[in-house]
Amino acid sequence: MRVLITGGAGFLGKRLANKLLQRGRLKDAAGRERTVEQLVLLDVVAAEGFADPRVKVVAGDICDTQLLNGIFDSGISSVFHLAAVVSGQAEADFDLGMRINLDASRQLLDVCRSSGRRPKVVFTSSVAVYGGALPDVVQDTTALNPQSSYGVQKAVGELLVKDYSRRGFIDGRVLRLPTISVRPGKPNKAASSFASGIIREPLQGEEAICPVSPETRLWLLSPRLAIESLIVGHELEAAALEGGRSINLPGVSVTVAEMVAALEKVAGPATVQRIRWQTDPMVERIVGSWPGRWDASRAEALGFSCDSDFEGIVRAYIEDDLPANQATEDRNTN
Numbered sequence: 001m002r003v004l005i006t007g008g009a010g011f012l013g014k015r016l017a018n019k020l021l022q023r024g025r026l027k028d029a030a031g032r033e034r035t036v037e038q039l040v041l042l043d044v045v046a047a048e049g050f051a052d053p054r055v056k057v058v059a060g061d062i063c064d065t066q067l068l069n070g071i072f073d074s075g076i077s078s079v080f081h082l083a084a085v086v087s088g089q090a091e092a093d094f095d096l097g098m099r100i101n102l103d104a105s106r107q108l109l110d111v112c113r114s115s116g117r118r119p120k121v122v123f124t125s126s127v128a129v130y131g132g133a134l135p136d137v138v139q140d141t142t143a144l145n146p147q148s149s150y151g152v153q154k155a156v157g158e159l160l161v162k163d164y165s166r167r168g169f170i171d172g173r174v175l176r177l178p179t180i181s182v183r184p185g186k187p188n189k190a191a192s193s194f195a196s197g198i199i200r201e202p203l204q205g206e207e208a209i210c211p212v213s214p215e216t217r218l219w220l221l222s223p224r225l226a227i228e229s230l231i232v233g234h235e236l237e238a239a240a241l242e243g244g245r246s247i248n249l250p251g252v253s254v255t256v257a258e259m260v261a262a263l264e265k266v267a268g269p270a271t272v273q274r275i276r277w278q279t280d281p282m283v284e285r286i287v288g289s290w291p292g293r294w295d296a297s298r299a300e301a302l303g304f305s306c307d308s309d310f311e312g313i314v315r316a317y318i319e320d321d322l323p324a325n326q327a328t329e330d331r332n333t334n
């Protein structure tokens, strides 16, 4: 089978590609195990570091329908649609967010439709589809009420995936991802960027700014389990989606203060002193509108899982991603 990852050069896209290459197989629409013969990585920037002959790197714009049609001519049967601009960027540049996060998603679904193959489509949604006056524990069925342009774009994307599936054009599954932490690399323009930065930068001996109050509650998932969840979502049988195509993924509910306490436990007091508290009202408004916890019992029953606690997430980051030469000396990995 041929598989397309949009946003294939991004944080999750590259990790997913590596995982799929290792795994080598996926279930087709009929539930039969198929060998992954080709993995197309589409992104505006060329995905680097893939020497595997099964990988085809395509550097191009997802808005280019001619390019998309060309990719689908080779017979794509599964799509992981990850290409997007992040929340802070979609808020700062309205047109860009609408073009990439909304218009391009609709175009991609249309290309899936005209391919006539009814591909499986895994769409990555977010906590940002919720907002306003929320119940203490949000359910899969809680009304969507996004408070940012990014959240609106994800919410509309969810509805499109649902309707294209109902019409039999695709077999869609929507995964509402918690915020992924700890993300390696540099800070990005996501409103939630600090959720990785306050762990990553201090562990590397650098200062990090925390733009929200210590009481802010977040719903988090490690990169390891995010990738596993994308695959579990792809492999679900059609019958599992009868209860709804949008699934709130399990995560760990923590306050920022609890995150800092976990970092201190793992890396010592000197590390957490590198966090500077400086409120950013835009970030506080966006992140404060997201649910800090939701009921993921349906997802758990379907086979999704999450990290046991935030301390485990910090330790997994150190194991998987912290460059050995950047680790601080005060780190205590007991």
Ligand SMILES: NC(=O)c1ccc[n+]([C@@H]2O[C@H](COP(=O)([O-])OP(=O)(O)OC[C@H]3O[C@@H](n4cnc5c(N)ncnc54)[C@H](O)[C@@H]3O)[C@@H](O)[C@H]2O)c1
Residues within 6 Å of the ligand: 006, 007, 008, 009, 010, 011, 012, 013, 042, 043, 044, 045, 060, 061, 062, 063, 081, 082, 083, 084, 085, 086, 100, 124, 125, 126, 127, 177, 178, 179, 180, 181
């Ligand atoms: N990381 C998180 O915390 C999180 C949480 C919830 C949902 N999500 C969603 O998961 C998906 C992947 O997230 P990520 O963290 O890997 O993001 P990322 O920013 O690392 O990757 C997105 C990729 O999309 C690419 N892209 C942007 N515009 C494009 C265009 N016009 N054409 C082709 N490619 C384009 C970017 O170059 C980038 O490589 C996104 O849809 C995101 O909204 C992520």
